[in-house]
Amino acid sequence: MNIVFYYEYSLTACGPLNARAAEVCRKGALIRTEEGGYGCIQPWPELGDHSLQKELDALRKGNPLPLGKRALECARVDGEARAAGVSLFSGLHIPASHATLPSCVSPATIRIMETKGFKAGKIKASSNPAAALERLTMLASMVPSWRWRLDFNGSLDGNEALQFWKSLPHHLKSRIDFIEDPCPFSVPGWERLVDAGMPLALDMGTDTEHQPAVTADLPVTRIVKPAREATPGDLHDPPVFTTVMDHPVGQLWAVYQAAEYYRDALPTEIPLCGLCTHLLFEPDPFIDQMGGMNPQVAVPAGTGLGFDGMLEALPWKKL
Structure with a gap:
């Protein structure tokens, strides 16, 4: 299992963000792999996600849960681009949003x-x-x-x-x-x-x-x-x-x-x-x-x- 580093963060919303979540302070963690890639884990326990602590514990033990798996995939793709010295967005069109x-x-x-x-x-x-x-x-x-x-x-x-x-x-x-x-x-x-x-x-x-x-x-x-x-x-x-x-x-x-x-x-x-x-x-x-x-x-x-x-x-x- 590769060594992973983490940084816990919090975001403050201007109000409740969905029908099941009243908490406006959202907590998550960024991860950094040995290869220099970054990812993000921010659970929504109100919607059935595991807690942040469980996600981090599972990642530490080398058996990542769903959000941890996706954060590691993000870190892999991000790390490869950083090693090559290129932006992942080079040549891409950013879709518009609602x-x-x-x-x-x-x-x-x-x-x-x-x-x-x-x-x-x-x-x-x-x-x-x-x-x-x-x-x-x-x-x-x-x-x-x-x-x-x-x-x-x-x-x-x-x-x-x-x-x-x-x-x-x-x-x-x-x-x-x-x-x-x-x-x-x-x-x-x-x-x-x-x-x-x-x-x-x-x-x-x-x-x-x-x-x-x-x-x-x-x-x-x-x-x-x-x-x-x-x-x-x-x-x-x-x-x-x-x-x-x-x-x-x-x-x-x-x-x-x-x-x-x-x-x-x-x-x-x-x-x-x-x-x-x-x-x-x-x-x-x-x-x-x-x-x-x-x-x-x-x-x-x-x-x-x-x-x-x-x-x-x-x-x-x-x-």
Whole structure:
């Protein structure tokens, strides 16, 4: 087992970030391998992840858990690029993103986002369908040209999800790209929602080996989070890459994976992704280099994923 170093960090969000997570201070760890590559582990225990301590303990013992495995893969790819003295983003086009809108977002911020070029908003919806409808109605009225994506994090049951869809007026339904994880996935339950006309998106989470199979004839947009899984090879529709709202190192891993996947695609073939989540957190030296309120992330200079000197200067500890 190679020696791994780690650095624990915390990010402060401006408010709750999804239907299941009330904690605004998110903790994670950067890792550094002997080969000089970097990765990121930021669990969401509220969504079923192992704790950060369990992830680090497993990594220390040479038997990494799901997030640790992906962080090591990130560090491998990053380390190879750093050794070659090249940026992973060289020659790649950075996909544009939707605006991820936490509950604390202000009307003024949304209007600024519209002027900056954002064309869609993603709402981390509450587990209260009536409140989600009220919020969607209010936000959609502010930016009439935007399309919408809602993520319930599986917090509704099948009947609540169906009733929510039926409660949407036609003018809102026509502006919905997809509703992500309205309820826990099952083929019969989601077939019922598809039959009702609901456009669905699925985030498989970290435990992909034990998830129910998604049938090929079920029209579902796959949400791919590189921090959680390798990009599946059997996707029938263009996937939407998103971060797990983690440290900029982890966010840039998602940016790189999205850009690499769509390397040869025409611009019209690339869906809006969810890669601008640095805007959800209070600024810090790393976040400051990710760019301002723009639908395309500004990748930092340097080799690999970037941040060369800043990463080297962190107080690393041997795992």
